[in-house]
Amino acid sequence: MGAHILRRLAESLIVLAAMSFVIYALIGLMPGDPIDLMLSADPHLTAADAARLKALMGIDQPLLKRYGAWAAAALAGDFGYSRLYVEPAVAALLAPLGRSALLMGLSFVATLALALPLGILAARRPRSLADSAINLAAFASISLPSFWIGLMLILVFAAWLGWLPAGGIVDVGGGGFLDRLRHLILPVATMTIVGFGAFARYMRSGLLEVMGQDFIRTARAKGATERRILLGHALRNAMGTVVTVIALSFGGLFSGALVTETLFAYPGMGKLIYDAILGNDFNLALAALLFATAMTLVSNLAADIAYAAIDPRIVYR
């Protein structure tokens, strides 16, 4: 087990290193470069100044050399300055990171709290009315564009009914706990509606698969109640698939947060990445993307360990 975790950790680090290079190279391919941006901001700069600045900042160097310099600085904790926020990139990341963690955490809990009971309910009586209804809802959930559901929620609850704010995190002059909570309802609802379908379907199919096995028949034969069979015997065995799917969903959670945050003008990591890329804030975009990747990899690793805790039969090579 220990050796397995170490190997997975090493793999994750390799992926992270590879991604840092890929992201670095891609950012270099975006339109414009830092010196052009300075030129457009200051008409007194001449072409000779620009060339001198490029040499000074090392922008005229080959890609690998530039990457090496950036990576060395990054390993020392220096991700450069953010152009948009006029502070070190890492410092600019922190507040949005906390807000995203709140949004993603709440959505994640709400999604599972909705999806797992629904999946269990559907698996209890396959082909019943409840099963069909849950299936239909889950199918709709995976086919819905997240931003459109968000738009519709804004239309109904903000524009028509006026119950909830359409975006942001606090009202002007507000800022209390309830005010913050009110601003979180629609974003969390959006991510939950779009997310629950896949989990409900996996929970249902996982349970149904287990329910057909011999040890369930044995439990039935010895007279255990349906409830006990489902919760005591089947559920834990079915959780394996669900946990795997959950593990692989963290990247998707991030993508969902990006869309939701942009739609609701919620200043989290997703919106930060979006704004940084569109605003040519290369340092910030790099740091934020890398951070998002690292967090996803760590989450996957954690889920991998949880997987073994749920199913002790699993022996890692």
Added chain:
Amino acid sequence: MSRAALYRDRFARNRPAALSAALLFALACASLGAPLLALLMAQDPGVVDLYHRLEGPSHAHPLGTDELGRDLLLRLLAGGRVSLTVGIMGALAAAVVGTAIGLVAGYRGGFIDAILMRTTDAVISLPLLPLLIVLAAIDLRKLGLPSDLARSEMASLYRIVALVALVGWTTVARIVRGATLSLKTRDFVRAAVGLGASPARVMLVHILPNLTAPIVVATALSVGNVILLESVLSFLGLGIAPPLASWGAMLSGAQETITIAPSLAIYPGLLIFLVVVACNLVGDGLQDALDPRTPRSR
């Protein structure tokens, strides 16, 4: 009964799948026939008419007009053409990449297999949308593409298809690899190797034809997801660019006018939803018809 007839029969008996296929066909026909409809309605969907912005339904405009005074119905149909094209082309491109990677990984095995499959795992678990935004924002001319191609009207469409192929190949690659692993130990493959067939020939002539059903099913099931991805990127302003229309791009403008013209926000999303549901149902139907032994993945 021939095999094709058997498949057709099994598919047609699946009521939701058959209905969805009919719906998609009708929508495709309507999208392709949009220019004709425009002639009949005496409208030009591309012409901006600022005196008739954000109008409600009328005789001249059955669904009203958009923020630039264009006919909403014709605009929706034009968007449908782009969305369906991207969905199908993207899914096909991803399937080709995935098949190639899966075949090589499964047949070669060893080190190449390990590298390719670790890459697959990595791609699956990455936060894809943030990375796609970078990819969608890069300047094609810096990649050395000729500037007239990089700036052509269709460039945004090709770019989306390429992006989908770049991130969407993993499912097909896993399926193909798994099947190849078991096929390559079968006698007919070993016979072909024994007769001196080159690896490329064994993979393409002997193994690939046996994988048609799962590849077709996986590709069909991915069309809906590709359309969703396209709509998200277009919504964020990084997908399909004007003058091409796209349902996602139409929605990105709709947020500002949502209180005065909610129909601009409702219709495009409803169409995306319908098309994605239909694609998923057709995929399920194809799976039941072509590949009944494989348990449903979703």
